Amino acid sequence: MIGSKKQICCSHILDKERDILLVIRTEKYFQFLCGEAHDDEPALIPLNEILAYDPSIEHVLELKKNHLIQRESIEDLWILKYDIHAED
Secondary structure: OHHHOEEEEOHHHHOOOOOOOEEEEOOOOEEEEOOOOOOOOOEEEEHHHHHHHOHHHHHHHHOOOOEEEEOOOOOOOOEEEEEOOOOO
């Protein structure tokens, strides 16, 4: 079940200190990040816990592998930034 599959989440989101503003989908995981610097390592947590914190990310689960999307605030639209394997 996808909801119980663990995904990468930064410590600021895990501690509910910041909003999810950056999502990266790799071959294996989604990474849900705030976009700020961290002292702590990211954690692996079930996707359903991330969705409970921010239900607005549900539609980003359709993001293609190896892509990154970002938004300025939780009220803003997501913007596709790049394919993480594309050449410059």
